[in-house]
Amino acid sequence: MTSTRERGAINLDSVIVIAAVAMIAVLILVALNGSDDPPASSGGPPAAPSPPGQRVTTTLTADGALEVTHQIDTDKPINTLQVSVAQLFGPSAAPRIEGIEVTAGNDVLAELTTITDQPQNLELGRSVREVILTYRVIGTLDAEDTTVAGRVLARVPTLRVDYDHEAGPIRRTITAPGQILNVACVASRQSPPRPCGAADSRGWLVEPDTPDRDDALLVQIQLDQTDI
Template sequence: MTRGLKALAAVAVVVVVVVLGARALSTSDDDPAGSSPPGSRGTAPPRPGGAPAEGMYVVSDVGSDGQVAVETWVRAPHPISELEVTTTDPDLRPGSVESLDLDVRTMDGALVAHRESVGTDHQTIRLQEPASELYFSYTVDGALDSATSTVPGRSLVRVLAMDVDYEDAATGVVRRLVTASGTVLNLACLRPGSGLEASPRPCGRAVGDGDWTVDLSGPDIGDRLLAQVED
């Protein structure tokens, strides 16, 4: 091999190493935006008029297939740099439920984090860009109770959203709205850490045409919801 060909081969090896290294870094766990392009633009719907002045507004829509489409608007007194999230089954069964295709955006539509899946294991999501107002969306899979209902046409939805925590979260209000392709008959609240023997308590009130809402604050701010829906 001539000296020129040897030099060309050495350059090619270096290029391959650099490309592979860049690909490895782009898929590492340290990439807050996951598999989506960091900072890419999309749509962040404006905050609903019924959202609290500070805290979270969470809309959970139960589909006819049992999946739950969730939208969340967050307003905090200080910029949020990371979110603590998990999708927890009331019976604490590992791997029983997961939230899919989580996108976190600023209100001008910039993507600041993405996760393909958030399951029953706790995750810390670091945002590309701290912001005091955020919008995120995802779908809960496995939320419907697999047990047969005693009343035909009725189902129990056991998981209506992820557990979400961030700095200053405890100072606000979490307003939850549950809608469905059918009718939401009632809601029940369950405090995390209350144990498997604890009974969910009725909470919230009916609004609109078959929807249900509840405001959570103080010691109840992190309550998980269960809903009974009718086709």
């Protein structure tokens, strides 16, 4: 017969085995749950909204077109934009905007194929405080303006965008392969071009005053032979 001491030893061994198995199970569950934990928060404050205004970045591409990103930030929500483009160049040298896409985050809110000097409304479908317009401009370069090897003159029209609660400055940045030599603002077909803006780390920055917000730009660029 099994003695009381032997039965106690057997029971103790069983308890130890059960405890070990339970501990292993707990460790496995902790490991599995830990793999699904969300990443720890950085704990930093949320990013501050951009100040109100318009930031327009125009880039001369390898095919001679202009790629434009036009960001608008407002203090109060807006749901409609009104767009137009001033025709400040002669008919034979007028650049054309190929189309506009308006986005907020990853959502496309509006599109417009043809842009003229007549204001057109773009309904956004919801109220937003930040939108980005993207479009291409073609017909900006003219070979007749090239009098020095590798030097080109780009005509940059201004897309006028009106909206409620408009405030803040307009910053126009021009970037291009090669070196931007100078930029001139054009107020009308009758007025002579005048120097404007200054070189910065990205290319050339123009910050027009309110009366000059619709001015077109003439951008003189010295290209390397392989740029365009």
